[in-house]
């Protein structure tokens with residue numbers, strides 16, 4: 339996938355809208371948005387810019403404590419999309435390609451030009467960073483909400499591929515697919 343085809347991306351059909359619980363932290367040059375429903379406490383932001391992101395302080399984000407460029411750079415390191423920003427002079431570029439990386443015992447980390455649609459196909463989010471639930475326990479599907487920790491999610495055993503002559507030899511048809519994404 340390339341920047342020339344920005345809408346060629348992943349799409350997820352959801353039965354209900356994801357939770358959004360966003361707080362804003364503002365200064366004239368930049369506003370940081372934090373969606374607590376998407377934060378799984380990776381602490382990447384805390385390590386990237388500790389003078390701005392400090393969980394021992396309230397508010398925990400001091401957007402004045404570094405340059406707008408440094409704040410934006412730290413925000414873009416957040417793998418879940420819990421942190422985003424809006425700024426007149428800064429934009430977050432979409433990655434030139436889309437990559438998915440499973441975290442062992444945790445979510446699927448996706449970076450790219452990703453659109454998420456509801457069950458009717460309506461676009462509800464277009465983002466560059468998301469972490470998707472692999473354990474099935476998230477209350478904020480399709481996003482990970484850290485429920486994999488509470489559920490003790492572990493990786494399934496790696497099994498040898500089965501031989502099959504046709505899809506029905508593998509499993510019954512999957513319900514809920516409409517054939518286009």
Ligand code: SF4
Pocket residue numbers: 376377378379380381382383384415416417418419420421
């Ligand atoms: S980097 Fe994102 S997910 Fe990780 S603690 Fe910071 S806001 Fe939360």
Ligand code: FES
Pocket residue numbers: 443444445446470471472473474475476481482483484485486487
């Ligand atoms: S993988 Fe994190 S809640 Fe499912």
